[in-house]
Amino acid sequence: MKRRITAAALLATAAIALSACTGGGGGDSASSGAIDTSGELSGTIQFQTWSLKNATFTPYFENVIASFEKEHPKVTVKWIDQPGDGYQDKILSQANANTLPDVLNLPPDIAFPLAQAGKLLDLNTADPALSKTFVPGAWESYSYPGITGTFGLPWYLGTDLAWWNEAALKQYGVDTADLPTTQQQLIDLAIKVGNASGGKMPVVSSMPGLAELASDGVTILDDKGDFVFNTAKAAALLDSYKKVLDAGGMPAEALTGSYAGNATMFQQGKVAYTSAGSNFPTQLKENAPSILASTIATARTGDAPLFVQGLSVSNDSKNKAAALAFATYVTNTENQIAFCKLASGFLPGTVEGSAAADQLSAGVTDPLQLKAMKIVSEEMKTARVLTPFQWTDAMTTFLNQQVALALQGKETSKAALDKVVDYANQNKTTD
Amino acid sequence: MRSHKWYTPWMLVAPAVIWVLVFALWPFINTIGLSFTNARPLLPGKFIGIDNYTRMFSDPQFGYALQTSLLYMVICVPLLTVLPLLLALLVEKTIPWIGFFRTTFYFPVIASVVVVALIWSWIFDSRGIINEALQTFGWIQKPIPFLVDRWWLLACAILLTVWKGLGYYMVVYLAALGGSGTKELHEAASLDGAGSFQRFLSVTIPSVRMAMVLIMALVAVSAIRVFTELQVLTNGTGGPGGQDMSIVMMIKNVGSGLTGNVGYASAISVFLFFLTLFPLLGIAFLNREKKDRAPKAPKARKAYTAKKVAA
Numbered sequence: 207m208k209r210r211i212t213a214a215a216l217l218a219t220a221a222i223a224l225s226a227c228t229g230g231g232g233g234d235s236a237s238s239g240a241i242d243t244s245g246e247l248s249g250t251i252q253f254q255t256w257s258l259k260n261a262t263f264t265p266y267f268e269n270v271i272a273s274f275e276k277e278h279p280k281v282t283v284k285w286i287d288q289p290g291d292g293y294q295d296k297i298l299s300q301a302n303a304n305t306l307p308d309v310l311n312l313p314p315d316i317a318f319p320l321a322q323a324g325k326l327l328d329l330n331t332a333d334p335a336l337s338k339t340f341v342p343g344a345w346e347s348y349s350y351p352g353i354t355g356t357f358g359l360p361w362y363l364g365t366d367l368a369w370w371n372e373a374a375l376k377q378y379g380v381d382t383a384d385l386p387t388t389q390q391q392l393i394d395l396a397i398k399v400g401n402a403s404g405g406k407m408p409v410v411s412s413m414p415g416l417a418e419l420a421s422d423g424v425t426i427l428d429d430k431g432d433f434v435f436n437t438a439k440a441a442a443l444l445d446s447y448k449k450v451l452d453a454g455g456m457p458a459e460a461l462t463g464s465y466a467g468n469a470t471m472f473q474q475g476k477v478a479y480t481s482a483g484s485n486f487p488t489q490l491k492e493n494a495p496s497i498l499a500s501t502i503a504t505a506r507t508g509d510a511p512l513f514v515q516g517l518s519v520s521n522d523s524k525n526k527a528a529a530l531a532f533a534t535y536v537t538n539t540e541n542q543i544a545f546c547k548l549a550s551g552f553l554p555g556t557v558e559g560s561a562a563a564d565q566l567s568a569g570v571t572d573p574l575q576l577k578a579m580k581i582v583s584e585e586m587k588t589a590r591v592l593t594p595f596q597w598t599d600a601m602t603t604f605l606n607q608q609v610a611l612a613l614q615g616k617e618t619s620k621a622a623l624d625k626v627v628d629y630a631n632q633n634k635t636t637d
Numbered sequence: 638m639r640s641h642k643w644y645t646p647w648m649l650v651a652p653a654v655i656w657v658l659v660f661a662l663w664p665f666i667n668t669i670g671l672s673f674t675n676a677r678p679l680l681p682g683k684f685i686g687i688d689n690y691t692r693m694f695s696d697p698q699f700g701y702a703l704q705t706s707l708l709y710m711v712i713c714v715p716l717l718t719v720l721p722l723l724l725a726l727l728v729e730k731t732i733p734w735i736g737f738f739r740t741t742f743y744f745p746v747i748a749s750v751v752v753v754a755l756i757w758s759w760i761f762d763s764r765g766i767i768n769e770a771l772q773t774f775g776w777i778q779k780p781i782p783f784l785v786d787r788w789w790l791l792a793c794a795i796l797l798t799v800w801k802g803l804g805y806y807m808v809v810y811l812a813a814l815g816g817s818g819t820k821e822l823h824e825a826a827s828l829d830g831a832g833s834f835q836r837f838l839s840v841t842i843p844s845v846r847m848a849m850v851l852i853m854a855l856v857a858v859s860a861i862r863v864f865t866e867l868q869v870l871t872n873g874t875g876g877p878g879g880q881d882m883s884i885v886m887m888i889k890n891v892g893s894g895l896t897g898n899v900g901y902a903s904a905i906s907v908f909l910f911f912l913t914l915f916p917l918l919g920i921a922f923l924n925r926e927k928k929d930r931a932p933k934a935p936k937a938r939k940a941y942t943a944k945k946v947a948a
Binding site: 295319322458600604610616 | 677782890897
């Protein structure tokens with residue numbers, strides 16, 4: 207009996223002792239100073255990309271890695287690629303286990319919490335000359351208020367276009383030579399086609415999100431970093447979308463849809479409009495060749511969004527010099543141009559590279575693709591980041607829930623926006 | 638003479654105990670600890686007392702999640718307790734081709750709930766097969782918003798859960814009916830003039846009572862913890878206003894990702910744990926064995942005591 211009590215007490219003590227291992231450890235945010243990459247580099251580094259290991263990009267990456275290893279024979283680069291879905295969760299588990307790859311592909315919103323936790327190298331301190339190499343807006347997207355430093359090298363920049371099903375629109379009397387260029391024109395068209403088709407051919411496939419509000423000129427954040435988009439202008443935009451839903455210009459399922467459903471409904475022939483990148487014809491060719499035949503592209507309505515992808519260096523890397531040198535190598539102008547020739551519609555993140563955008567369309571023969579790339583290169587001159595990095599997935603879900611209620615008329619647009627702004631300000635992850 | 642040391646049994650169970658400690662008990666204790674902090678992924682939290690619990694009880698989103706989960710339980714428990722029993726009685730007969738029907742009724746159990754939910758979301762779409770059929774027959778003028786109306790969406794999710802669970806619990810009842818040996822009881826009751834319904838109530842149900850208790854407990858727990866059906870049918874949004882979000886969906890929504898609020902999600906998880914105990918305690922109370930107590934009336938008590946002494 208006494209032994210049983212002793213054994214049970216030991217087990218309980220072990221359990222309580224383990225409970226002391228709670229929470230994640232805060233990263234060491236101390237800067238490591240300048241890093242010299244000019245000397246002889248050595249070691250093994252891991253390089254992680256996000257859904258880029260495929261027939262198109264694999265030869266490119268293998269060449270880049272081989273040429274880097276040729277320049278630095280004592281460095282070995284191990285390339286790993288993560289699937290498209292669940293990337294945040296994968297990064298989180300790697301960060302928690304202190305196994306973040308040395309060089310990793312991160313957009314600014316995913317890089318931010320890692321930078322907050324001190325998991326990423328401050329590239330501005332590591333090599334102050336880097337900032338002049340990259341497009342200023344893209345470089346700044348990896349700098350965050352309250353955290354000193356810059357935590358990503360802009361790698362490739364993209365934006366959206368507007369894609370239309372010409373055959374479907376002409377059926378309802380739309381002049382496809384004069385398609386919408388503003389959100390209000392898009393809304394008017396959706397109402398017109400919705401009424402004319404009796405709801406059988408909706409135009410719009412998704413609810414307005416934060417990007418649509420920003421694109422329409424609504425101010426999202428104030429100078430203090432508080433969300434302030436519950437304005438009369440934003441409410442008026444939601445009211446307009448309610449009219450679209452009532453007229454049958456938007457399918458009811460858009461109320462529980464995600465952005466990903468946007469292009470899917472277009473490919474299924476269920477809606478006449480979608481926003482997508484300039485490589486959309488490739489997807490259409492594979493998934494919906496009959497829709498491709500009647501698809502045309504125009505510039506995105508309202509302000510064009512800027513999507514930034516970059517390479518970051520792990521602060522826990524045991525080979526920071528090699529990692530920094532490799533990240534800088536992959537993101538130099540020559541390699542970025544070569545990458546963007548494969549990734550149709552994307553532009554390099556370096557100043558020199560973005561100025562040489564004409565080179566990217568050499569070799570493209572598809573007229574729709576060529577037109578799309580031309581539109582993209584014009585849009586990129588004024589594209590901007592519409593969704594701030596402070597905006598989280600939980601906020602997106604809450605916004606979608608409230609906007610759905612507003613579009614159903616169960617809540618006023620202003621009340622819905624007030625709730626979303628309150629929620630967003632109460633749940634900010636920046637201090 | 639002892640054949641083993643005192644610690645031998647402990648060593649034999651040690652691997653299982655360690656597994657339970659590391660993967661069950663420690664995460665549970667850790668979650669309780671985190672629920673009193675404002676922890677985020679990668680960032681240690683500070684102790685904030687019961688702020689997370691206070692916030693939870695004043696959070697309208699949590700109110701909807703609680704309503705959805707409780708409604709799910711209240712509706713699914715009777716449906717998945719009674720319907721599989723009726724199905725089992727139907728396929729219990731040993732007639733030709735009955736195996737085919739048993740297999741067919743079991744098919745939904747082995748189908749992936751995600752795939753099924755996706756297919757159902759197409760079927761119940763505003764331009765899906767059900768709405769198209771109803772409009773073709775002229776029974777409705779406008780499509781029924783199955784997937785964007787709060788109550789229709791909940792009904793679709795519950796229907797999906799019941800459809801998937803019928804075959805599984807049918808098999809449990811078949812096993813209980815097969816081993817109950819009630820054929821003679823049915824015959825005796827029939828000879829005494831009991832009708833089929835009376836025999837069902839007085840013979841069949843008591844014979845499968847333990848299986849019924851087990852099924853009620855299983856369904857109650859899994860219904861309160863519903864996730865996949867609602868997640869897929871609402872595309873993770875919880876429906877307009879989040880009114881069809883379940884508690885588990887809310888935990889995922891609040892706590893996942895690099896910017897998740899781990900402290901708040903932990904508080905909701907702890908609440909869910911204790912909430913799950915209530916239906917189990919209720920079911921145990923309803924199915925408690927009646928104690929053999931002495932009657933209160935004096936003459937009856939005297940006869941009871943005499944009987945006890947004689948025994």
